[in-house]
Amino acid sequence: MSTPARRPDAERNRTRILEAARAALAESSHVHLNEIAKRAGVGQGTLYRNFPNREALLAEVYRRDVEELVTASSALLADHEPVEALRRWLDRVIDYAEIKRGVLAALEPAAWQDLVAHSHNPIEGALGHLLDAGKAAGSIRTDVDAHGVLLLIAYLGRLNRDEWESKARPLMSVILDGLRRRDADR
Template identity: 50%
Template sequence: MSGYTDDLSGHVSASVQSGGTRRADAQRNRERILQAARDLVRGPGELKLNAVAKACGIGQGTLYRHFPTREDLLAEVYRHEVEDLVAAAPRLLATHRPLDALAAWFDRVAAYARVKRDVFAAVEAATWRDLAAHSLGPIGEAVEQLLAAGRSAGTVRADAEARDVIVLISWLSRLDDAELDARGPRLLSILVDGLRAEHHWA
């Protein structure tokens, strides 16, 4: 029976192997499409699907199989960025002291803010409102994870709340590229200092 493991040899049939290869190729194509779209999106009307396909070196038919519309692609670019941002919090806490992890995560927030700004400018209002609503919870949980680690270590002020941080970092997505490059690192550094527990200033 083609497509199943041979009970005697334990070998996987060629059809299963080829199916796995196709799935792996499809996943790689999807990741390449998302990265190209992330690099190319620059506000309303400026992301062209043919430009994304060309940047990936794939046919437009392949792109459309993954993302039937421009809006679908942009929405997934944003979701992917949120997933990466949220996943960064526990990784950083595993290798950094809590306050240092928070500062490093804020560096990642600056890149997220740029993608958020460009994607939200390029999609319909109903789409970006839905994206924002669904991303708020996971991002808030990531912030709370970082703050809780800092509070436990005594390096983050006890009254700091995730919502405070989200309100403050949301302004980054309102800055243009020049201002984000010029002011972003300083603003985030000020935010880290504002979250620092008083006895850890020295």
């Protein structure tokens, strides 16, 4: 059974709510629905019509970020050489990971474990697509796979929130440099 299409104004409200929630999560894992409604410029009723509770809202922010991250790999490869596409995708991973940290901190363990379990394969697939393009172009090492790279990226989650801004991107650059073939032109 499909969901009925939303009116354009209702869809705009939903999008504004999600964007406000995402912005609030980037600042703190302690987000309150009334604050999100204010940021989005909607009333409490509008927020609750779209999201019955805080967990539903945060889960949707997370799912939307995963979807955007996954679809970005093909779009980036269409516009850039494989290493540059991978660099831009990894930059998005930093933004995604910051929001993921906020969502996971705000949800009950059972809820976030389910979200993470359903997002792992699509993210690994998107990364694999980027790595395969780089390998085919001769610019990415052939002895790495998406699973291994995700393990390296996962360690960035150990950074404290106050270290995130200053260390996450430089460390991701180290990961990217390690993925490049030593004999490839940079």
